[in-house]
Amino acid sequence: MDKALLNEELEPAIGLKNQSLVLTPLQDIKGFLFHHLGRLFLFLITCTSVLLVLLIFFFVIRQALPFLTKFSLVEFLTTSSWYPEAGTPKFGALSLIVGSIYVTLAALIFAVPVGILAAIFLSDIVSLKIRDFIKPVIEILAAIPSVAYGFFAVLVLAPWMQTKWGFTTGTNALNASIILSIMALPTIISVAEDSISAVGRELREASYALGATRFETIVKVVMPAAHSGIIAAIVLGMMRAIGETMVVWMASGNAAQIPSPWWNLAQSVRTMTATIAGDMGETPKDTPHYWSLFAIGVVLLAMTFLLNIISEYFLASAKKKAGKS
Amino acid sequence: MRSVIRQIADKVFTFLTGTSVVLLTLVLLVVLGPMVWRGSKAVIFEDTTEFRKMQLDLYNRGNPTSIEAENSETESFRKVVYETIDKFKHGIDTEELIDRTKQIYRQFGKELQYKGVTNEQYQEIRSLARELRDKLQTAFESNDKKVIKENIDYVLQYRLNEHFVDTSAAEFFTLAEDFLQSVGNIDLDKRQQYAESLRQIEEIIFRLLGPKPGQSLPALTMDRYGATRWDLAQKLLDELLWSEQWMQEKPGQPMVKIRVARAEEFAGTKLEPLFGYVQENLDKMLLPRPKFYWQYFIDDSTPGHYFGGVGPEILGTLLLTLLAMLFVFPLGVISAAYLVECASDNIVIRIIRMCINTLAGVPSIVFGLFGLAFFVLFFIPLFGGPSKPCILAASLTLAVLTLPVMIRASEEAIRSVPQTYKEASLGLGASRFETFMKVTFPAALPGILTGLILSLGRVAGETAPILFTGAVALGPLPKSLFDPARTLSYGSYDIAVGDRLAMMVPHNQYGMVVTLVLLVLCLNAIAIFLRARMFRKLRGN
Numbered sequence: 015m016d017k018a019l020l021n022e023e024l025e026p027a028i029g030l031k032n033q034s035l036v037l038t039p040l041q042d043i044k045g046f047l048f049h050h051l052g053r054l055f056l057f058l059i060t061c062t063s064v065l066l067v068l069l070i071f072f073f074v075i076r077q078a079l080p081f082l083t084k085f086s087l088v089e090f091l092t093t094s095s096w097y098p099e100a101g102t103p104k105f106g107a108l109s110l111i112v113g114s115i116y117v118t119l120a121a122l123i124f125a126v127p128v129g130i131l132a133a134i135f136l137s138d139i140v141s142l143k144i145r146d147f148i149k150p151v152i153e154i155l156a157a158i159p160s161v162a163y164g165f166f167a168v169l170v171l172a173p174w175m176q177t178k179w180g181f182t183t184g185t186n187a188l189n190a191s192i193i194l195s196i197m198a199l200p201t202i203i204s205v206a207e208d209s210i211s212a213v214g215r216e217l218r219e220a221s222y223a224l225g226a227t228r229f230e231t232i233v234k235v236v237m238p239a240a241h242s243g244i245i246a247a248i249v250l251g252m253m254r255a256i257g258e259t260m261v262v263w264m265a266s267g268n269a270a271q272i273p274s275p276w277w278n279l280a281q282s283v284r285t286m287t288a289t290i291a292g293d294m295g296e297t298p299k300d301t302p303h304y305w306s307l308f309a310i311g312v313v314l315l316a317m318t319f320l321l322n323i324i325s326e327y328f329l330a331s332a333k334k335k336a337g338k339s
Numbered sequence: 340m341r342s343v344i345r346q347i348a349d350k351v352f353t354f355l356t357g358t359s360v361v362l363l364t365l366v367l368l369v370v371l372g373p374m375v376w377r378g379s380k381a382v383i384f385e386d387t388t389e390f391r392k393m394q395l396d397l398y399n400r401g402n403p404t405s406i407e408a409e410n411s412e413t414e415s416f417r418k419v420v421y422e423t424i425d426k427f428k429h430g431i432d433t434e435e436l437i438d439r440t441k442q443i444y445r446q447f448g449k450e451l452q453y454k455g456v457t458n459e460q461y462q463e464i465r466s467l468a469r470e471l472r473d474k475l476q477t478a479f480e481s482n483d484k485k486v487i488k489e490n491i492d493y494v495l496q497y498r499l500n501e502h503f504v505d506t507s508a509a510e511f512f513t514l515a516e517d518f519l520q521s522v523g524n525i526d527l528d529k530r531q532q533y534a535e536s537l538r539q540i541e542e543i544i545f546r547l548l549g550p551k552p553g554q555s556l557p558a559l560t561m562d563r564y565g566a567t568r569w570d571l572a573q574k575l576l577d578e579l580l581w582s583e584q585w586m587q588e589k590p591g592q593p594m595v596k597i598r599v600a601r602a603e604e605f606a607g608t609k610l611e612p613l614f615g616y617v618q619e620n621l622d623k624m625l626l627p628r629p630k631f632y633w634q635y636f637i638d639d640s641t642p643g644h645y646f647g648g649v650g651p652e653i654l655g656t657l658l659l660t661l662l663a664m665l666f667v668f669p670l671g672v673i674s675a676a677y678l679v680e681c682a683s684d685n686i687v688i689r690i691i692r693m694c695i696n697t698l699a700g701v702p703s704i705v706f707g708l709f710g711l712a713f714f715v716l717f718f719i720p721l722f723g724g725p726s727k728p729c730i731l732a733a734s735l736t737l738a739v740l741t742l743p744v745m746i747r748a749s750e751e752a753i754r755s756v757p758q759t760y761k762e763a764s765l766g767l768g769a770s771r772f773e774t775f776m777k778v779t780f781p782a783a784l785p786g787i788l789t790g791l792i793l794s795l796g797r798v799a800g801e802t803a804p805i806l807f808t809g810a811v812a813l814g815p816l817p818k819s820l821f822d823p824a825r826t827l828s829y830g831s832y833d834i835a836v837g838d839r840l841a842m843m844v845p846h847n848q849y850g851m852v853v854t855l856v857l858l859v860l861c862l863n864a865i866a867i868f869l870r871a872r873m874f875r876k877l878r879g880n
Binding site: 048049052053056057059060061062063066067070073074076077127129131132134135139148150151152154155157159160161162163166168169170196199227228230233253257259260264287290291294295307308311314315318319321325326 | 345346348349351352353355356357358359360362363364366367370371373374670673674676677678681682690691693694695696697698700701702703704705706707708709711712713717739742743746771772796797799800801802803806807828829831832835836845848849852855856859860863867
């Protein structure tokens with residue numbers, strides 16, 4: 015079809031045939047239809063993403079609905095005993111939700127300072143040449159599959175923890191958070207670096223001209239100017255950590271408990287993602303346990319959706335600021 | 340003064356930022372270094388004759404005659420080991436000895452019936468044989484050398500008795516003699532301990548040299564061969580030479596692990612020379628040779644990845660990822676083209692963009708749930724397919740997961756095509772469609788391919804989305820798209836935590852995960868290379 019059209023459009027222009035340059039009504043309609051139908055077609059294809067998001071929400075929620083009608087949502091979200099296979103099953107997902115948030119926050123404690131410092135190093139301190147050497151390191155860190163990190167956590171880090179550092183169990187919240195922080199770092203670094211680099215040169219130069227050191231310039235001028243991008247970076251890193259499955263499944267010990275005392279990272283925890291991954295394989299279809307896993311999926315989906323909106327907001331405001339300056 | 344502090348703060352800060360990057364590099368080295376090093380041992384190692392035997396049996400690889408020659412070469416050295424153990428065992432394993440005497444007695448009784456002796460004679464000989472048997476048993480069970488000597492001597496005086504010569508009962512006397520000899524220089528009170536240690540030694544020898552010649556072939560493939568690798572053999576040798584024991588140094592203190600030389604444990608016995616002999620002649624028993632086992636990447640494996648390679652896993656991973664790319668490539672490119680070329684900034688487009696971002700933020704395990712609920716249970720059965728995890732469902736799930744990555748990469752690539760290209764084309768009278776197909780798309784293609792390869796790398800490593808949609812740890816090669824497949828990613832998980840057998844073959848554990856990591860990193864390297872080339876081209880030099 016496009017070939018015919020091509021000839022029709024090109025030939026008059028090139029003047030191979032003695033045709034009038036004015037299109038006939040038929041050609042006009044054809045061109046109009048082609049243009050608009052083509053656009054419509056492209057638009058529909060582009061809408062696949064929208065459709066997929068809707069389908070994801072619909073199908074995950076649909077499988078979770080039977081659970082929400084039979085069990086209390088309040089109990090699901092506020093109690094912490096998770097015994098889905100007991101005689102009278104208990105579905106208290108609080109310990110799982112807390113577990114997810116716990117390892118994520120612990121991971122951020124490691125990842126945020128290192129990530130922001132590294133981003134500053136890349137954007138403000140080293141020359142472009144050295145940057146080209148460091149970038150691949152971050153890219154490789156980001157490219158390593160999560161299951162490989164999990165493998166490292168189980169077979170290398172866990173035995174170290176047990177034998178060298180004297181932990182009772184090598185698979186614990188600390189192990190999971192260390193690995194999660196490594197995985198969140200590339201995201202944090204690249205987003206934070208983008209926003210720090212986007213801060214205008216004039217701001218830095220003005221600060222230096224006033225006699226500020228580099229440290230002062232970065233902390234008092236650049237960071238405040240880039241703060242929305244940095245927050246977005248942290249939120250994105252958090253999303254990466256909270257949605258991660260393999261590492262926490264392999265490394266966190268999978269004991270459904272709320273850590274107490276809360277600061278003791280050496281305890282086993284169990285996250286939402288790990289629960290879904292671990293239980294789904296052994297759960298018969300259409301049982302309360304099966305539905306409950308989808309309910310956890312809904313909680314997870316809601317949390318990441320929320321985080322996503324937050325990060326979008328900050329990214330958008332960072333973009334606006336960059337546009338202004 | 341203040342300026343000094345400010346200077347110091349500045350220096351410290353610079354140092355800290357540098358440290359963080361150094362830390363990153365160190366982390367990368369710590370994560371990848373040991374892993375790659377240990378994983379490389381799955382491919383490059385010193386193999387033994389047992390490995391070559393296994394390769395011939397399982398994969399029909401190698402030269403049967405040379406392996407036959409190796410067999411006869413090693414056999415003579417191995418025989419000594421078995422003989423030493425057997426000799427020592429006669430004095431130690433009393434239960435086996437007693438069983439043997441019972442057997443002999445029974446057999447002898449049967450023989451006697453066919454010999455045509457009278458009833459009285461039969462009774463007489465049989466009671467004599469019973470007496471010998473009982474005496475032997477007393478000797479075997481006794482811990483007192485005097486008692487043993489008495490009983491054995493009593494038995495031996497019947498050695499030339501006409502009733503026993505050339506009958507099965509003659510074995511009584513060889514047993515008795517052997518026993519007397521082997522008992523001569525061991526501490527009988529230690530017999531229990533010896534027996535236990537001997538069991539361990541036999542187990543180690545079994546794992547080192549494989550099943551004893553003449554024995555029936557074990558049912559499990561992993562039991563049919565001894566140490567297939569020289570490093571494994573060395574580890575077993577260490578276990579053979581040293582036993583680990585938990586000892587309490589002082590009462591009330593925790594137990595500590597100590598290593599005891601088995602040669603010391605068996606000092607003065609007939610088993611003592613075994614240790615030195617094995618240590619010295621292990622290479623002659625196993626014939627180690629350097630090996631580059633490239634077939635690791637194509638070979639199937641025995642259960643638990645005990646022997647063999649990761650061929651099916653690589654195949655499954657490639658199948659899943661390439662199929663996913665097939666689905667996602669047109670979708671991604673068309674979406675990106677629309678977003679760049681046709682879309683204005685209105686509410687609909689903003690919603691679409693938000694959905695793409697949402698899709699990118701959905702946790703991978705939720706994609707797994709979605710794949711299970713939608714593709715496995717709804718979509719594929721809708722078209723008459725089977726409602727079970729399969730390659731098709733898994734690759735569709737992966738395609739959904741990677742769609743946002745693909746769209747973003749293509750968008751960036753299309754956007755990076757200079758406006759002048761398009762203007763030139765439009766100026767020549769080409770329509771927008773033609774301009775896109777003939778100018779923009781070819782110019783953006785390297786960038787799009789970069790995105791494709793990057794998403795390929797990401798998809799190859801994903802595990803969570805395929806957990807319930809099409810990955811298995813064990814199983815035959817897939818025959819159609821409606822079969823589940825083994826993949827490197829799920830295999831790495833399974834081999835790390837799921838499989839007990841795999842713990843015994845760490846090189847295969849690491850080999851699997853390193854194969855995955857290298858595959859992903861190679862894809863990334865290709866992408867980076869392509870991207871660099873594209874930028875050079877677009878810049879025009």
